[in-house]
Amino acid sequence: MARRKLIYEGKAKILYEGPEPGTLVQYFKDDATAFNAEKKAVIEGKGVLNNRLSEFFMTGLMQIGVPTHFIKRLNMREQLIRQVEIIPLEVIVRNFAAGTIAKRLGLEEGTPLPRPIIEFCYKDDALGDPLVSEEHIAAFGWASQQDLDDMVSMALRVNDFMSGLMLAVGIRLVDFKIEIGRAWDNDFMRLILADEISPDSCRLWDIETGQKLDKDVFRRDLGDLADAYTEVARRLGVLPTNAPAPSKPTLIN
Ligand SMILES: Nc1ncnc2c1ncn2[C@@H]1O[C@H](COP(=O)(O)OP(=O)(O)OP(=O)(O)O)[C@@H](O)[C@H]1O
Numbered sequence: 028m029a030r031r032k033l034i035y036e037g038k039a040k041i042l043y044e045g046p047e048p049g050t051l052v053q054y055f056k057d058d059a060t061a062f063n064a065e066k067k068a069v070i071e072g073k074g075v076l077n078n079r080l081s082e083f084f085m086t087g088l089m090q091i092g093v094p095t096h097f098i099k100r101l102n103m104r105e106q107l108i109r110q111v112e113i114i115p116l117e118v119i120v121r122n123f124a125a126g127t128i129a130k131r132l133g134l135e136e137g138t139p140l141p142r143p144i145i146e147f148c149y150k151d152d153a154l155g156d157p158l159v160s161e162e163h164i165a166a167f168g169w170a171s172q173q174d175l176d177d178m179v180s181m182a183l184r185v186n187d188f189m190s191g192l193m194l195a196v197g198i199r200l201v202d203f204k205i206e207i208g209r210a211w212d213n214d215f216m217r218l219i220l221a222d223e224i225s226p227d228s229c230r231l232w233d234i235e236t237g238q239k240l241d242k243d244v245f246r247r248d249l250g251d252l253a254d255a256y257t258e259v260a261r262r263l264g265v266l267p268t269n270a271p272a273p274s275k276p277t278l279i280n
């Protein structure tokens with residue numbers, strides 16, 4: 028088989044050239060990193076889980092009208108996506124205080140926030156993805172005011188959708204991060220949801236026990252990360268784990 032052209036290798040994923048112009052193949056690795064890659068490990072099975080979960084969330088989002096880069100899943104670790112020009116911002120939505128906002132503002136983790144708070148971080152590993160304001164974004168031209176308005180409304184839609192989905196399976200969506208990109212249809216530009224939505228990019232707590240089911244398990248050495256992600260997938264019915272044996276042979280790819 029001809030080798031595919033590598034476009035980009037990141038910490039958690041690899042992008043290859045796709046079969047058609049304007050498409051990419053996104054490969055989910057088992058690598059886990061935290062604290063700007065100071066802490067690293069290989070968590071067997073993480074890539075498979077994130078590929079399935081990101082597919083599940085993006086498919087649902089498309090069904091409610093949020094445009095995403097997801098085209099189709101190709102196999103256990105790869106999905107076909109639409110290539111976009113990533114806006115160099117991480118868009119964070121917070122419903123409860125945790126992580127850096129808790130530290131920065133002296134809030135106890137788990138404190139409900141008065142309303143969803145959106146933060147932007149400038150995507151630059153060398154700088155540690157610093158928090159930036161809309162003022163910085165406008166001044167440096169990373170996004171226009173119109174883009175910013177659209178990004179905020181998209182982020183809030185993702186928040187409502189994901190919060191409801193998680194609540195239904197007894198999980199609190201504490202916060203999450205998304206990336207958004209520009210796609211062109213002829214001369215018409217629109218913003219679409221890109222990258223991934225997975226327990227790598229969300230904080231997910233069991234509603235009853237507060238047990239963490241996201242990457243904090245790895246960041247804070249709280250147990251087995253793959254077990255936590257498997258639990259999220261199982262509750263959402265995304266993996267056939269513990270499901271009764273299918274009556275006819277199922278194609279597993
Ligand atoms: N649809 C897309 N089109 C183009 N680039 C994308 C798309 N979706 C995600 N990306 C980019 O692909 C890369 C995915 O790799 P990964 O998440 O492993 O990167 P990373 O190590 O987190 O680094 P980065 O700081 O670049 O995000 C990211 O740079 C992300 O911005």
Ligand SMILES: [Mg+2]
Pocket residue numbers: 037038039
């Ligand atoms: Mg990334």
